[in-house]
Amino acid sequence: MRDTHHPHTALPLAPGVGYKPQHYTALMHDPGTVRWLEIHAENYMGGGGRPLAQLRALSERFALSVHGVGLSIGGESPLDTAHLARLAYLTSWLNPASFSEHLAWSTHDGAFFNDLLPLPYTATTLARVCRHIDQVQTALGRQMLLENPSSYLAFVESDWSEPEFLCEITRRTGCGLLLDVNNVFVSATNLGFSPEAYIAAFPLDAVGEVHLGGHAPDVDDHGAPLLIDAHGCPVADPVWTLLATTLAQMGPRPVLIEWDNDVPDWPLLAA
Amino acid sequence: MTQTIRKTDANHTLDLAAEISQSTFLAALLQPDLAPPEGLIDGQNRPAGRRFSVYRNNVIASLIDAMEVGFPSVFKLLGAENFRPLARLFVAEHPPHSPLLMHYGTAFPSFLAKIDALSRFPYLPDMAHLDLAIRQSYHxxxxxxxxxxxxxxxxxxxxxxxxxxxxxxxxxxxxxxxxxxxxxxxxxxxxxxxxxxxxxxxxxxxxxxxxxxxxxxxxxxxxxxxxxxxxxxxxxxxxxxxxxxxxxxxxxxxxxxxxxxxxx
Known part of the structure; x- marks a missing residue:
């Protein structure tokens, strides 16, 4: 596999995994086919100690994707500038191949709720999200990728579809996208749309990274299937199929899979 | 004013969409006895119902998990069956004020000290102080x-x-x-x-x-x-x-x- 890069990412077109500290020793001893790792930004914002020592060592062996979960880009509140400064510090000393965040909100009135909460897709929220992304890209001095959420409900007030909304964000801000194929499948099941139609409408050219994860089945009040984005479950077969369809349309991309799950053969990525 | 172009042809009779502010969303999220805000729907324009609870559960459970990891001594002393309901009260009263959960829970010792039912265990607040100090030292x-x-x-x-x-x-x-x-x-x-x-x-x-x-x-x-x-x-x-x-x-x-x- 050659180390060519897509314009929206400097990550290798090779398998990557979400880094877990308990795997540090095994990973440094024998990384197998793993060429890059994704870390959660907020776990490496302490003053020092083991987390930062491990991260420095990992950065010498692997390409890194820094994935933020705390910026609250979809929030009504202004971005937390102290948090943005911490991110800028992390990305400046680590110089990761990629930085990504979520189309969601988690902070309101100074309180942080540790979840990716949904937002409606309207002219108002579009302008707000674009303003926040501009602010992030300016503060970090780099392009960021924005990840599509997993949805359990929709807003009556939304007047954009999610792919249209994301497409317009990339057009206005120049950001790239992180396409979570499991999230597409979860949202499609939960809200009754076709995942293939979603992918067909998605601005695939802007995708710099792909996520794959597991989900857990539940039901709603009417007995309809309600899939929960639960990290730690194996990737479901239809999600692998959707990944194959997607990669066939857009070409190879860096794909992140959960370490705990069975890693299938990797011909998908070489396509 | 929110546009509602696509809602007028819906079969259901949900009123014209009102904007759901994030304050409204959160208020309902943090009070399990409140119904989800109107204007949240499933894929067929029906009220979201328990779909809203997924977010409710994620927020509360993830913060309780963070407390469990962050206060191992208090957790071990109280046991999961006592610790988790207590942590649930705490996270509702003192949500984090930073995405850095490694620093979360500095108000937990004084929170524990104020609970009458725990007065028989006067060492709990200081064990929470110890858990905090070890965590601060680690980072x-x-x-x-x-x-x-x-x-x-x-x-x-x-x-x-x-x-x-x-x-x-x-x-x-x-x-x-x-x-x-x-x-x-x-x-x-x-x-x-x-x-x-x-x-x-x-x-x-x-x-x-x-x-x-x-x-x-x-x-x-x-x-x-x-x-x-x-x-x-x-x-x-x-x-x-x-x-x-x-x-x-x-x-x-x-x-x-x-x-x-x-x-x-």
Missing amino acids: SPDAPPFDPQDLEGNPLESLRFSFAPATKILASPQPIFSIFQHLFNAAPRPNPGPEALLITRAEFDPIPHSLPPGGHSFISGIMQGHTLGIAYENTLTTTPDFDPTPLLSLLMTSGALCAEEGLP
Whole structure:
């Protein structure tokens, strides 16, 4: 596999995994086919100690994707500038191949709720999200990728579809996208749309990274299937199929899979 | 004013869409007895119902999990069946004010102290303090190591020491060190009585050390910038038989100290 890069990412077109500290020793001893790792930004914002020592060592062996979960880009509140400064510090000393965040909100009135909460897709929220992304890209001095959420409900007030909304964000801000194929499948099941139609409408050219994860089945009040984005479950077969369809349309991309799950053969990525 | 173009052809009779502010969303999220805000729907324009609870559960459960990881001593003392309902009350009353959950829960000791039902366990707040101190030590900045050769040629009583940021001291009217050893290192059940401890981090793992009577006073004196001589004399006023020798040896060999230039 050659180390060519897509314009929206400097990550290798090779398998990557979400880094877990308990795997540090095994990973440094024998990384197998793993060429890059994704870390959660907020776990490496302490003053020092083991987390930062491990991260420095990992950065010498692997390409890194820094994935933020705390910026609250979809929030009504202004971005937390102290948090943005911490991110800028992390990305400046680590110089990761990629930085990504979520189309969601988690902070309101100074309180942080540790979840990716949904937002409606309207002219108002579009302008707000674009303003926040501009602010992030300016503060970090780099392009960021924005990840599509997993949805359990929709807003009556939304007047954009999610792919249209994301497409317009990339057009206005120049950001790239992180396409979570499991999230597409979860949202499609939960809200009754076709995942293939979603992918067909998605601005695939802007995708710099792909996520794959597991989900857990539940039901709603009417007995309809309600899939929960639960990290730690194996990737479901239809999600692998959707990944194959997607990669066939857009070409190879860096794909992140959960370490705990069975890693299938990797011909998908070489396509 | 929200546009509602696509809603007018819906089969259902939901009213024209109102904007759901994030304050409204959160208010409903944090009060399980409140119905989800109107204007949240499933894929068929029906009210979202328990779909909203997925977010509710994620928020509460993830913060309770963070508390469980962050307060291992309190968790072990109370057991999951008592700890989790208590943590649920705490996270509703004191949500985090930063995405850095490694620092979450500084209000937990005083929260525990105010709960009447826990007054029979007076050591709980200070065990929460200990959990916090160990966590703060774990994430503290690294510091250049102390080199005893830097002290050569100076009289002992005139020395001042610099402490690594990861070094913490705690004192309590409760036997906090013995409780910790009982919980995590199979030590015998503790006897009542005051105890103090020193936390050091030689490399990456914080370690609590028991402090003798006067030890807390002596170390906090040095931490305040006093010379060893002054800190020793001050300690003698409350602990006349205080012997600093073993403590100085502990400080110099446990990673508690750092080189002078390690100070900010």
